[in-house]
Amino acid sequence: MNESENVELGKLIKAIAEGDRNAIGEIFQRVGGAMKAVARSYLLSEADAEDVVQDCLLTIVRKADKFRENKNAKAWINTIVKNLAKNKLKCYKRRMESPLEIAQGIAVELDESSLTVYEILIQLSQREKDLIIYRYWYQSPLSEIAAIMHCSKSTLSYRLEKLEEKIRNFSK
Secondary structure: OOHHHHHHHHHHHHHHHOOOOOHHHHHHHHHHHHHHHHHHHHOOOHHHHHHHHHHHHHHHHHHHHHOOOOOOHHHHHHHHHHHHHHHHHHHHHHHOOOHHHHHHHHHHHOOHHHHHHHHHHOOOOHHHHHHHHHHHHOOOOHHHHHHHOOOOHHHHHHHHHHHHHHHHHHOO
């Protein structure tokens, strides 16, 4: 997602605040898949990730009037998704599901390639997951990711290079 798409996303959020009922559907069309991918990187089940996306859309509608137009819309939405996913994780801990129950739930929902991606993602730190999400799901430019992650472009390039190497080593 390039800068102009990010600006358009911000305008859609403002449109929601002004009462446009169709804007939330347009947001879902544009970034729903990325939102689900972010949620899925935290959660153990596809259904829970879908719940988080729905909750995020509701939160966007409720908080649209608080969104400042000069703010990064992608980062704002991503923060909502991450916070909701973390809250859902707390529910996992409260329910105290056994690892076997969790594994059985995952096995039903994932095909072989999804399982491989999931196995790689669970081995990454949250910072590494964030970098993957911004770079490959949102297709954000390095300068934008560097600003979001509070580091220089050169540091980010180095981290990305090391992360790609780490991921290649997982598949060997």
